[in-house]
Amino acid sequence: MSEELHYKSASELSELLEKKELSSVDLTKAIIARTKAVEDKVGAFNSYDEADALAQAEASDARRAASASLGPLDGIPVGIKDNLAVNGQPLTCSSKMLEKFVSPYDATCIEKLKTQGAVLWGRLNLDEFAMGSSTENSAFKTTSNPWNLDCIPGGSSGGSAAAAAAGQAVMTLGSDTGGSIRQPASHCGVVGLKPTYGRVSRYGLAAFASSLDQVGPLTRSVKDAALLLQAISGHDERDSTSYKIAEPDFVAAIEKQRGHKWTLGLPKEYFATAANTPAMEPVLKAIEYYKSLGCEIKEVSLPHTDYAVATYYIVATAEASSNLARYDGIRYTHRAETFDAKDSVDIYCQSRAEGFGEEVKRRIILGTYVLSSGYYDAYYLKAQKARTLIRQDFENAFKEVDALLTPTSPSPAFKKGEKASDPLSMYLSDIYTISANLAGIPGMSLPCGYSDGLPVGLQILGKPFKEDELLSIAYEFEAGHDFKDQHPQL
Amino acid sequence: MEYEAVIGLEVHVQIKAESKIFSRVRAGYGHEPNKLVDPVVMGLPGALPVMNKAALDGIIKAGLALNCTIPETCKWDRKNYFYPDSPNNYQITQYDQPICDGGFVEIELPGETRGVMGEHKKIKLTRIHLENDVGKLNHFADDSLVDYNRAFTSLMEIVSEPDMHSGEEAFAFLTAIRQTMIYCGISDCDMEKGQMRADANISVRPIGQKELGQKIELKNLNSITGVKNGIEYEIKRQTRELKKGNVIKQATWRWNADLGQTEMMREKEDAHDYRYFPDPDLMPVRIDEDWKAKLRAEIPELPWDKQRRFMEEYGLPYSITAVLVPDRVLSDWFEAAVKQAPKLAQALGNLVANDLLRELSEADMALEECKITPDTLLGLVQVVEKGVIPKNVANKDVFPEMFKSGETAEQVIERKGLKPDFDEGQVKVWCQEAIDENPKPVQNYRDGNEKALNALLGPVMKKSKGKANPQLVNKLIRELID
Numbered sequence: 006m007s008e009e010l011h012y013k014s015a016s017e018l019s020e021l022l023e024k025k026e027l028s029s030v031d032l033t034k035a036i037i038a039r040t041k042a043v044e045d046k047v048g049a050f051n052s053y054d055e056a057d058a059l060a061q062a063e064a065s066d067a068r069r070a071a072s073a074s075l076g077p078l079d080g081i082p083v084g085i086k087d088n089l090a091v092n093g094q095p096l097t098c099s100s101k102m103l104e105k106f107v108s109p110y111d112a113t114c115i116e117k118l119k120t121q122g123a124v125l126w127g128r129l130n131l132d133e134f135a136m137g138s139s140t141e142n143s144a145f146k147t148t149s150n151p152w153n154l155d156c157i158p159g160g161s162s163g164g165s166a167a168a169a170a171a172g173q174a175v176m177t178l179g180s181d182t183g184g185s186i187r188q189p190a191s192h193c194g195v196v197g198l199k200p201t202y203g204r205v206s207r208y209g210l211a212a213f214a215s216s217l218d219q220v221g222p223l224t225r226s227v228k229d230a231a232l233l234l235q236a237i238s239g240h241d242e243r244d245s246t247s248y249k250i251a252e253p254d255f256v257a258a259i260e261k262q263r264g265h266k267w268t269l270g271l272p273k274e275y276f277a278t279a280a281n282t283p284a285m286e287p288v289l290k291a292i293e294y295y296k297s298l299g300c301e302i303k304e305v306s307l308p309h310t311d312y313a314v315a316t317y318y319i320v321a322t323a324e325a326s327s328n329l330a331r332y333d334g335i336r337y338t339h340r341a342e343t344f345d346a347k348d349s350v351d352i353y354c355q356s357r358a359e360g361f362g363e364e365v366k367r368r369i370i371l372g373t374y375v376l377s378s379g380y381y382d383a384y385y386l387k388a389q390k391a392r393t394l395i396r397q398d399f400e401n402a403f404k405e406v407d408a409l410l411t412p413t414s415p416s417p418a419f420k421k422g423e424k425a426s427d428p429l430s431m432y433l434s435d436i437y438t439i440s441a442n443l444a445g446i447p448g449m450s451l452p453c454g455y456s457d458g459l460p461v462g463l464q465i466l467g468k469p470f471k472e473d474e475l476l477s478i479a480y481e482f483e484a485g486h487d488f489k490d491q492h493p494q495l
Numbered sequence: 496m497e498y499e500a501v502i503g504l505e506v507h508v509q510i511k512a513e514s515k516i517f518s519r520v521r522a523g524y525g526h527e528p529n530k531l532v533d534p535v536v537m538g539l540p541g542a543l544p545v546m547n548k549a550a551l552d553g554i555i556k557a558g559l560a561l562n563c564t565i566p567e568t569c570k571w572d573r574k575n576y577f578y579p580d581s582p583n584n585y586q587i588t589q590y591d592q593p594i595c596d597g598g599f600v601e602i603e604l605p606g607e608t609r610g611v612m613g614e615h616k617k618i619k620l621t622r623i624h625l626e627n628d629v630g631k632l633n634h635f636a637d638d639s640l641v642d643y644n645r646a647f648t649s650l651m652e653i654v655s656e657p658d659m660h661s662g663e664e665a666f667a668f669l670t671a672i673r674q675t676m677i678y679c680g681i682s683d684c685d686m687e688k689g690q691m692r693a694d695a696n697i698s699v700r701p702i703g704q705k706e707l708g709q710k711i712e713l714k715n716l717n718s719i720t721g722v723k724n725g726i727e728y729e730i731k732r733q734t735r736e737l738k739k740g741n742v743i744k745q746a747t748w749r750w751n752a753d754l755g756q757t758e759m760m761r762e763k764e765d766a767h768d769y770r771y772f773p774d775p776d777l778m779p780v781r782i783d784e785d786w787k788a789k790l791r792a793e794i795p796e797l798p799w800d801k802q803r804r805f806m807e808e809y810g811l812p813y814s815i816t817a818v819l820v821p822d823r824v825l826s827d828w829f830e831a832a833v834k835q836a837p838k839l840a841q842a843l844g845n846l847v848a849n850d851l852l853r854e855l856s857e858a859d860m861a862l863e864e865c866k867i868t869p870d871t872l873l874g875l876v877q878v879v880e881k882g883v884i885p886k887n888v889a890n891k892d893v894f895p896e897m898f899k900s901g902e903t904a905e906q907v908i909e910r911k912g913l914k915p916d917f918d919e920g921q922v923k924v925w926c927q928e929a930i931d932e933n934p935k936p937v938q939n940y941r942d943g944n945e946k947a948l949n950a951l952l953g954p955v956m957k958k959s960k961g962k963a964n965p966q967l968v969n970k971l972i973r974e975l976i977d
Binding site for chain 2: 088089090096098103106108109110112207208209210211212214215216242243244245246323324326327330331332333335336337346349350353373376377378381385
């Protein structure tokens with residue numbers, strides 16, 4: 006059993022901990038050992054703090070010994086994307102700009118995990134400031150896909166997906182602005198869920214695009230995704246965009262809704278472009294599976310799909326250009342060693358030139374341009390209007406169906422370096438995921454098969470605040486397959 | 496050719512609130528640098544702004560007091576620019592949907608003399624919007640340091656139309672805003688603490704010309720007097736330039752109060768592109784009628800209304816109301832006394848506006864610390880009215896004692912034995928003696944010189960050792976002669 010401890014699910018481990026058949030310290034040690042054993046190959050972590058993790062585990066064991074367990078997550082090591090603030094831990098966003106920054110406060114989702122006893126484990130790699138689809142934009146390292154070390158793990162939550170797939174954490178947190186949870190989850194063969202905008206507080210998530218960002222779970226099973234989503238959800242007074250809505254019991258919901266005959270939509274625009282992509286075959290098989298369960302499959306139309314990528318790259322870059330202005334070389338960020346001391350503008354220019362990577366600069370410039378006077382109406386304002394139309398497309402589709410099924414990504418994980426010099430083709434790898442962020446709806450990716458030995462994800466898009474339905478639909482598929490028990494050979 | 500000036504003001508006023516506009520950190524002045532900060536104020540990664548309701552209450556109240564329209568919804572925008580005093584390198588402000596639209600400020604220009612009411616005018620406002628204040632840069636020989644204590648203090652910007660024409664009007668405009676804010680408890684408007692700051696846009700044009708002249712922006716106006724002086728200087732300078740046939744160039748100037756002159760800061764640069772866009776971290780705010788009604792009910796009677804009422808209801812002269820009304824606490828204090836005896840308004844008004852303010856100023860005391868209460872002051876005026884002691888004794892001997900000890904007028908009179916130890920009969924005797932001893936003035940009076948009898952007052956007062964009531968003495972002398 007113990008050699009496979011690192012691949013057990015949180016729900017299994019939670020039971021073992023509760024029955025005192027396992028201690029959090031032993032579990033955490035196993036995760037640390039696994040991390041060290043494969044980290045040279047995977048490279049999922051920007052940093053980790055063994056002593057801190059073990060101290061958290063000891064505290065958890067002490068609580069259990071005193072019958073004061075804080076719930077199912079108490080003692081479970083959870084990996085954290087390095088753009089979420091954890092008090093006393095580095096917060097680099099995989100940027101040279103924040104290489105030396107240590108957060109003096111906890112993000113709300115981190116605070117919630119702490120109050121539920123989770124063992125916060127490590128700082129997981131990402132594309133710099135979550136801008137990218139491969140983790141190749143990290144200033145520190147490129148994470149490898151555990152299924153094929155020559156391939157990228159996806160991004161921007163590549164470290165989170167790879168660590169979950171490689172058993173370097175029981176589960177992980179990521180963030181999703183245009184597919185940054187779902188796309189790497191699909192590439193690494195794990196479950197990834199982007200909640201409805203407003204479901205999870207953004208307080209303490211280093212902002213990329215404020216109106217699109219959401220924190221969510223990456224796990225090896227649907228049930229664990231439900232568990233982790235439950236733990237981090239809820240209204241937060243510190244985030245005005247977090248929504249006041251009752252939190253369902255997601256874990257109970259997926260059991261309760263077993264056997265429900267869902268009406269599932271296939272957006273024809275997605276399948277028209279996806280028809281010949283390598284990721285298509287497992288997705289079509291998954292659709293057949295739902296049919297065989299008695300679900301109704303309907304073709305639906307999302308007529309404004311073609312505008313999604315352009316709309317996204319205007320809204321996201323505009324917000325990013327403003328959000329990243331705070332990294333200026335004045336207070337806590339990288340400051341250039343040499344600059345013209347008589348000219349404060351030169352501190353900005355030199356520090357930002359050195360501190361930001363290529364892709365971040367590209368997006369800041371793009372965002373600055375689309376907000377410029379004279380261009381605002383043509384770009385930003387127009388994009389906001391297009392965004393409304395895209396959201397209405399989904400509202401109309403959801404009048405007919407419970408959820409939509411699509412591929413998560415046009416292709417399985419690509420080779421490192423393959424798209425690094427072609428930003429546009431990189432942007433297009435988000436083509437199926439970004440609309441959910443523009444519309445604010447929840448989406449998840451679920452392992453549904455392989456293409457050339459690389460995992461392929463099925464994307465399920467759902468109605469706002471109906472994550473319980475998404476999870477139930479995914480759970481149904483997972484129960485009929487054994488993908489969750491298949492792990493990469495490392 | 497004759498010229499006229501056109502002036503618009505942009506006035507920043509800090510709203511008095513416990514915490515900052517977008518964070519729960521305390522707002523304050525005079526603390527050790529960078530103590531009033533948190534992740535939001537420092538612009539740390541992941542920090543998010545959350546609107547402070549007290550700031551909204553403050554600006555809505557200000558808008559209602561300054562006759563603005565409050566639209567049903569307003570929203571928040573980011574104004575993007577890099578400056579070290581701005582933690583996020585954008586300011587959260589209101590671009591195209593401010594919380595207050597239009598409105599006006601009623602001002603009073605100086606009268607012919609200090610005792611005469613001047614002309615009242617309405618100065619139009621464009622808008623009032625809410626935004627965050629920024630930190631403060633401190634420059635030293637080799638470097639500059641930033642203090643973020645002030646950053647994210649609630650700040651409103653009151654923008655006037657180009658509707659003023661002199662330094663005096665600008666002075667009156669700021670004075671009226673300041674009084675209104677203090678009356679409503681929205682801000683203390685202490686310019687030394689930066690709670691109120693003003694920039695002026697000034698242009699000059701030939702009288703009769705419709706289009707505005709080229710404006711310059713005048714900064715560094717650190718006091719209300721500075722605003723007046725700076726504007727007056729700048730009007731003269733621009734008029735002189737135009738008369739010489741020179742062209743005014745768009746530029747930003749600063750007022751140098753030490754030298755008493757304006758100096759050019761910078762010529763027009765390329766217009767700043769602030770790349771305004773709606774702040775995605777904050778929701779628009781809807782302001783319903785109930786909210787407005789609740790705040791409207793909290794607005795006290797405003798200074799001009801109170802002044803007009805004091806003059807009508809209590810028959811007070813303008814000069815006294817002009818002293819009492821600008822200070823809400825003082826005028827409320829005064830009214831607590833006068834509403835019990837409106838007929839004694841003049842006597843009470845004089846005592847408050849002259850004696851009380853003088854004593855307070857000499858003792859360097861605030862009204863709140865004063866031992867005299869509205870009731871005891873009224874008691875003093877009433878003993879004079881009843882003829883118990885003469886007014887001069889009341890003002891000179893009793894009032895200062897009351898101020899020191901907090902005793903009632905009766906207690907002071909009793910303790911110091913100021914009450915006359917004789918009756919009216921005795922006064923009559925002294926009057927008759929005085930008439931007999933001074934035949935000349937009496938004859939003059941009989942010949943028609945009314946004032947001649949004043950000469951008899953002194954001798955009677957002397958006989959009474961200053962305790963006789965002068966009004967009574969006058970009355971008795973006349974009765975005895977007639």
